[in-house]
Structures are given as structure tokens and as C-alpha cells.
Amino acid sequence: xxxxxxxxxxxxxxxxxxxxxxxxxxxxxxxxxxxxxxxxxxxxxxxxxxxxxxxxxxxxxxxxxxxxxxxxxxxxxxxxxxxxxxxxxxxxxxxxxxxxxxxxxxxxxxxxxxxxxxxxxxxxxxxxxxxxxxxxxxxxxxxxxxxxxxxxxxxxxxxxxxxxxxxxxxxxxxxxxxxxxxxxxxxxxxxxxxxxxxxxxxxxxxxxxxxxxxxxxxxxxxxxxxxxxxxxxxxxxxxxxxxxxxxxxxxxxxxxxxxxxxxxxxxxxxxxxxxxxxxxxxxxxxxxxxxxxxxxxxxxxxxxxxxxxxxxxxxxxxxxxxxxxxxxxxxxxxxxxxxxxxxxxxxxxxxxxxxxxxxxxxxxxxxxxxxxxxxxxxxxxxxxxxxxxxxxxxxxxxxxxxxxxxxxxxxxxxxxxxxxxxxxxx
Amino acid sequence: xxxxxxxxxxxxxxxxxxxxxxxxxxxxxxxxxxxxxxxxxxxxxxxxxxxxxxxxxxxxxxxxxxxxxxxxxxxxx
Numbered sequence: 001x002x003x004x005x006x007x008x009x010x011x012x013x014x015x016x017x018x019x020x021x022x023x024x025x026x027x028x029x030x031x032x033x034x035x036x037x038x039x040x041x042x043x044x045x046x047x048x049x050x051x052x053x054x055x056x057x058x059x060x061x062x063x064x065x066x067x068x069x070x071x072x073x074x075x076x077x078x079x080x081x082x083x084x085x086x087x088x089x090x091x092x093x094x095x096x097x098x099x100x101x102x103x104x105x106x107x108x109x110x111x112x113x114x115x116x117x118x119x120x121x122x123x124x125x126x127x128x129x130x131x132x133x134x135x136x137x138x139x140x141x142x143x144x145x146x147x148x149x150x151x152x153x154x155x156x157x158x159x160x161x162x163x164x165x166x167x168x169x170x171x172x173x174x175x176x177x178x179x180x181x182x183x184x185x186x187x188x189x190x191x192x193x194x195x196x197x198x199x200x201x202x203x204x205x206x207x208x209x210x211x212x213x214x215x216x217x218x219x220x221x222x223x224x225x226x227x228x229x230x231x232x233x234x235x236x237x238x239x240x241x242x243x244x245x246x247x248x249x250x251x252x253x254x255x256x257x258x259x260x261x262x263x264x265x266x267x268x269x270x271x272x273x274x275x276x277x278x279x280x281x282x283x284x285x286x287x288x289x290x291x292x293x294x295x296x297x298x299x300x301x302x303x304x305x306x307x308x309x310x311x312x313x314x315x316x317x318x319x320x321x322x323x324x325x326x327x328x329x330x331x332x333x334x335x336x337x338x339x340x341x342x343x344x345x346x347x348x349x350x351x352x353x354x355x356x357x358x359x360x361x362x363x364x365x366x367x368x369x370x371x372x373x374x375x376x377x378x379x380x381x382x383x384x385x386x387x388x389x390x391x392x393x394x395x396x397x398x399x400x401x402x403x404x405x406x407x408x409x410x411x412x413x414x415x416x417x418x419x420x421x422x423x424x425x426x
Numbered sequence: 427x428x429x430x431x432x433x434x435x436x437x438x439x440x441x442x443x444x445x446x447x448x449x450x451x452x453x454x455x456x457x458x459x460x461x462x463x464x465x466x467x468x469x470x471x472x473x474x475x476x477x478x479x480x481x482x483x484x485x486x487x488x489x490x491x492x493x494x495x496x497x498x499x500x501x502x503x
Contacts, residue, residue, distance in 0.1 A: 018461045025454040032450040036443035045501065049493055053451060056485045060454055063482055066475050070467035 019071045020415050022064035027416030029057045064416070086165065086369055090179070093166030097173025152360040152391040152399050154384075161343075165368035167192045189344055189368050193284035207267040208280045213289045215246075215296040223249050226256065229409035229420070232336050233356075236314045236402060239263045245274050245317070246294060248301045254308030254333075255301065257324075259294060259317030261339070261402065274316060282319050283341065283367065291320050295329070303330065310334045314402050315363055318342055318355070325351045338405035341367035352377045354420075356408055359384040360391060360399035379419060383408045444502055448493045455486040 033054055040046035125134050150156060167189055168180050197208045226232045226249075237247050237260035247258040264275035273289030281288040303309060309332045311321035318340020325332035326347050334352045339361050347353055357364045359382060364370075370380065385391070391398045398404065412420050458479050463472060496502055 018463050021457050021461050025450075025457045029450045029454050032446050036447050039440050039443045040447070043502075045496055049489060049496070050447075052485070052489050053447060056451070056482060056489060057454075059478070059482045060458075060486070063458075063475065063478050066471065066478070067463070070463060070471060070475060073469075073471070074464045074467045 017067075017071055019064060019067040020411075022060065022067050023416035024411070024414055025416075026057065026061045026064050027414055029053070029060065030416075033057060082369070086162065089162040090166050090169045093163070094169040094173040094179045097170040098176070100170075100174045146393045148395045148398055149391045149393060151362050151397060152386060154359050157360060157362050157365050160362050161365035161369045164189055164366055171195070189283060190285040193280055194286065197280060197284055197286070208277050209269060210277060210281055210287070210289050211269050213273045213293045213296070215293055215300055217300065218244050225249075225251055228413040229336070229354075229356075230406060230413050232256075232258075232312050233314075233338055233402075233409040234406045236260055236312060236317065236338070238402060239274065239315070241272070245290070246297045248297060248303075250301065254310070255298075255303050256310045256312065257294070257298060257303075257321070259290070259311070259313035259320050261313075261315030261317055279316055279319075279341075282316065282323065283344070285323075288320070290316055291323055294320050294324060298324075298330065305330060307331060308333055310336070312336045313340060314338045314405065315340055315400065319345070319367075322347060322353070325353075338402070338409075339363050339400050341365075343367040343370045347378065349377055352379075354379050354381060356381045356383075356405060356412070358382075358399040358404065358408065360386050362397065363400050381408075381412060381420070383411065441497065441502055444493055444497055448490050448497075451486050451490040451493070455483050455490060458483040458486070 033050065037050065040050045121133075125131075125137055128134060168191060171192060172178065172180050200207045201209060226235065235247060235249075235256075236258045237243060237245055239245075239261040241263055243260075245260045245263070249256040249258075260274060262274055262276065262279060264270050264272040267276055269275060269277045269289070273293045275289070278288035278290040282291060298309075307330070309330045311325055311332055311334070313319070313321035313335075314337070318335075318337030319342050321335050321337055322340065322342040322345040324330060325335045326345050328348070332351055334354075335347065336354045336356070338356045339358065340355065341364050342355060343364065344367050355364075355378075357380060385399050385404060395401070463475065
């Protein structure tokens with residue numbers, strides 16, 4: 001189901017499309033012209049050539065604006081096509097759900113038998129390492145596509161978004177209920193996630209069950225204010241075991257809160273609040289461990305409900321950043337996220353959102369398809385990393401890497417696109 | 427692409443500025459010639475874009491070449 005509302009994805013800037021490339025060249029040319037002006041205007045040759053270059057630069061700026069208009073038209077057509085695809089996938093998921101009981105009855109024994117064979121063979125392989133069977137399986141595994149490359153395929157990314165958006169349609173179909181319409185609070189990705197958490201608790205599993213968190217101040221250092229997107233994104237804490245997950249900067253004008261991404265990918269809660277349990281509870285719109293830790297840290301830093309706050313986050317940190325802004329507990333003016341699954345968070349219109357996503361990053365897709373809504377203050381910045389070259393082998397999620405988002409922030413800073421002007425966005 | 431292989435040692439500040447401007451003009455011209463508009467953008471605005479892009483790329487190239495000529499002639503030091 002696609003939830004309509006003020007979700008992320010209202011407007012999109014493609015920093016690698018024609019408009020983005022031209023704006024970057026205009027920015028470069030205008031800065032060069034300004035830098036060399038005094039030196040070149042002293043000679044007649046210099047004056048003539050500088051003026052002609054300046055005139056060409058102005059024409060190029062107008063052309064970049066025309067290309068931006070072209071991108072806008074393209075985006076509108078793409079939005080129509082995407083709406084049709086969303087409705088089709090939603091109906092498909094509901095019908096698959098309806099067929100599921102019959103499929104289980106018809107093929108259940110075959111599926112159970114197949115799984116038993118697979119598990120038996122896997123156990124036999126572990127018991128006999130180096131056997132001919134083990135060598136055959138090794139050769140087979142080498143022929144399989146690299147999992148990181150597979151997950152970075154844009155088709156997989158799109159399919160994941162549709163599967164996540166259609167999860168509630170699937171459940172409704174399986175339960176014999178009508179197809180969800182998008183109205184009401186009992187349907188949506190959050191309801192499905194809440195169902196999974198409740199189901200795990202009912203069967204006595206520790207999976208996805210939150211526990212209490214504590215916050216400790218580990219370091220205080222002087223800091224200069226961030227000046228651009230690269231500064232903001234590069235200050236997000238790295239998702240490393242044992243490292244601090246939250247960074248808070250205090251200025252006269254307010255605070256900047258930086259939140260890192262998921263550290264522990266295990267299903268059962270450990271001592272790490274930035275874990276998979278927090279991801280699941282955050283998607284279920286319940287108080288996740290990472291959300292609770294963030295609020296505690298903000299209180300410890302002395303942030304009050306009247307202070308101006310900018311939230312910045314990567315992955316799970318981006319989701320929590322958006323949720324803090326949506327909660328209304330703090331006066332959050334801006335949210336900047338990279339690779340965050342926040343498509344279902346309904347942010348108030350007065351909060352400026354810049355959601356940066358790579359086309360090959362599957363993590364934002366886990367929150368479903370971005371809801372198209374006309375909110376001028378919410379902006380999605382999209383960049384494709386692997387259009388001309390394949391994703392690197394051996395990396396789990398290369399397009400989700402914070403380092404690559406720092407590169408994209410650098411591209412944004414030099415893009416020259418007026419929508420990405422940090423001065424304009426405040 | 428223009429190579430300035432005859433330059434040995436560090437260029438003077440003015441030559442450096444001319445080189446920077448030539449480089450920026452060349453980059454803009456190359457981007458205009460190589461970039462491909464999206465296939466879903468069509469109609470009169472696309473036609474207007476294509477013709478303007480060709481004109482501007484030609485002008486950028488002309489200014490770039492004149493700067494290179496100026497540098498090669500030794501009129502700038």
C-alpha cells in the first residue's frame with residue numbers, strides 16, 4: 001500500500017543528470033571567471049576574451065535552467081509511470097496473498113521436503129570438508145553472482161521498494177481481507193513490522209524485543225560550524241562497534257545532532273542500541289533503542305524544546321533523525337539524511353528535509369516506495385554511482401557506504417543547483 | 427583536449443589564470459557535447475535545448491581555442 005501524505009520524495013534532484021552536470025560546469029566556470037577577473041581585465045585581449053567567456057557562461061546558465069525544466073517534465077512522466085507500477089504491484093501482492101493458503105496446501109509437502117534435502121546436504125558438507133561434494137558446491141558458489149553486486153542492482157532496489165510497500169497487501173490477501181486502501185491506521189509497513197514484533201514476543205522469541213538503554217558522554221572537543229553538505233555528512237559517526245553513535249555540536253544559534261547507522265545486524269538484542277531490533281521497532285513507529293538513546297543524549301546535552309536543532313543521520317540514524325523531527329518534541333528546522341529508510345515518516349511541512357539516496361542503495365527501499373507529495377520543503381537528492389561501471393565485488397552494500405555518501409555530498413556542494421544552495425535552505 | 431607540454435617550470439600567475447579559464451571552458455564544452463538528455467524529455471523545449479546547446483558549445487570552444495592561441499603566441503607572460 002502506498003501511504004499518501006507528506007512523506008519524503010516530494011521533489012527530486014538528480015545530481016548526475018544533464019541538469020546536474022551543466023549546473024556543476026556553470027559553477028566551475030563562474031568561480032574561475034571571478035577568480036581570474038582582476039588579472040585578465042588589464043589587457044585588451046584579456047578584456048575581450050574574458051567578456052566573451054562571461055557571456056557564454058551566462059548562456060550556459062540559462063541552458064542549465066532549461067535542462068532543469070526538462071528534468072522536471074521527465075520527473076512528472078516518471079511519477080505517472082511509477083504510480084501505475086505501484087498500483088499494479090500492490091494488486092499483485094494482494095492476489096499472491098490470497099493464493100498463498102492454496103499454494104501452501106498444494107505445494108507445502110514439496111517445499112518442506114525440498115528444504116529437508118537442502119539442510120541435509122549442507123550438514124553433510126560441513127561434516128566432510130574437502131570432499132568431492134564440497135568441491136562441487138565451492139565451484140557452484142563461485143559461479144553465483146556477488147551478493148553485493150546483486151543487491152546494488154537498480155532493478156533489485158526497485159523491486160525491494162515495491163515488496164516493502166506491498167507487504168500489508170500481501171498479509172491482507174492472505175487473511176482474506178479486502179485490499180488496503182491507504183486509509184486507517186491498521187495497515188501500512190509499520191503495522192506489518194509491529195505484527196512481526198508482537199508475533200515474535202507471543203512465541204517467546206527474544207528477536208526484535210527492545211531493552212533499556214543508557215547514554216554516556218565520552219568526549220568533548222571544540223568544533224567549527226559545518227559550512228556545506230560535505231561537512232555535515234562527513235561528521236556523521238561511523239558505524240563501528242564500540243565507537244560513539246551520536247555526535248552533538250552546540251552553537252550560539254542552536255544544535256546539530258549527528259546519528260550513525262546500524263552497527264549490530266543480529267536479530268536478537270545485544271548491548272548495542274543501533275541494531276536490527278531498533279530498525280524493526282523504528283519502522284513499526286514504536287520507540288526504538290536508538291530513538292530513546294538519541295532523546296536521552298539530546299537531554300543530557302542540554303537541548304530544550306525551544307532550541308533550534310538540525311538533525312543529520314546515516315541509514316538507521318537518518319530514520320531516527322526524521323522521527324525526532326516528526327515527533328514535535330524539539331524545534332527541528334532541518335533534517336539531512338543519507339541512505340535512510342524514511343519513506344513512511346510523515347514530516348511536518350515546516351521541517352526542511354534533504355534526503356540523499358543512491359539509486360543502487362537498497363536500504364532506503366526497505367521503507368517502501370517514496371510517497372509523491374507536493375511539499376516544497378522536502379527534497380530527495382538522487383545519484384547513480386554505477387551507471388557506467390559495475391559495483392565493486394566483495395562489498396556487502398557498496399552504495400550504502402558512508403564514504404560514498406560523503407562523495408555525493410561533495411558533488412552536491414559543487415552542483416550549482418539552486419535547490420541545493422545551503423544559503424537558500426537556511 | 428589541449429596539451430600544454432611545452433611549459434616547463436611553474437607558469438606565471440597570469441598564465442595560470444588563462445590556463446584555469448581555458449580548462450573551465452574546455453570542460454563545459456565537453457560536457458555539453460557528451461551529455462545526453464533524458465529520452466522522456468521531448469517536445470519544443472527539447473528541440474530548443476538541442477540547438478542552443480550546439481551554439482553554446484561552439485562558442486565555448488572558440489573562446490577556448492583563442493586563449494590557447496594567445497598562450498602559444500607568447501603574447502601572455
